[in-house]
Amino acid sequence: MAGPDPHAELLSAWSDSVLEVHHDGDLAHPSAVAASHGEVVHLITAWNPDALEQPAAANQAADELLVEVLESMGQLRHQAVGRSRDGTWREEGWCVVGLTRDEARALGARFGQVAVYEATPETVHVVWCSEDRLVDVTATVSGPLEG
Numbered sequence: 001m002a003g004p005d006p007h008a009e010l011l012s013a014w015s016d017s018v019l020e021v022h023h024d025g026d027l028a029h030p031s032a033v034a035a036s037h038g039e040v041v042h043l044i045t046a047w048n049p050d051a052l053e054q055p056a057a058a059n060q061a062a063d064e065l066l067v068e069v070l071e072s073m074g075q076l077r078h079q080a081v082g083r084s085r086d087g088t089w090r091e092e093g094w095c096v097v098g099l100t101r102d103e104a105r106a107l108g109a110r111f112g113q114v115a116v117y118e119a120t121p122e123t124v125h126v127v128w129c130s131e132d133r134l135v136d137v138t139a140t141v142s143g144p145l146e147g
Helices: 008-015 030-037 056-073 101-110
Strands: 018-023 026-028 041-044 077-083 090-097 115-119 124-128 134-136
Touching: 008 115, 008 124, 018 030, 018 041, 026 030, 030 041, 030 090, 030 115, 041 101, 056 090, 056 101, 101 115, 101 124
Parallel strands: none
Antiparallel strands: 018 026, 018 077, 041 090, 041 115, 077 090, 115 124, 124 134
16 A cells, blocks of 8 residues: 655645746746647756755756756747745746657756646646656646736
8 A cells, every 4th residue: 555645745736836937028828838839848947956945046056057958958948937826935947848758857857856847738737757657737737817
């Protein structure tokens, strides 16, 4: 029998997040960005590895390294923010166009992330980086105008 999910509290928070992508001069829901590009997008951050809050300078340095990696890969990206509805939590990151799920998982794992978001025009999933698991959060994650 499996024990309790060690990430249940995190999943609950991620499921209730507001996701904002800077796209075409406006804030957009990741699914709208996926529809605009005609392909899957992934929201990846380098902030707060292992879901442990880090000092601002550490998060900034990690983000700069993530940008270098994305640039070296030639990946199209848009600035993104994931935040709680009540404003008590916020992480900056990137909406990356055209990665495969495995590439996104590997990139998230490289930066110590527990999971990344994956969006298509119709769905949003939380995708775990270290295990083959994804959870549909389409119905509960909101975009900038909904949060």
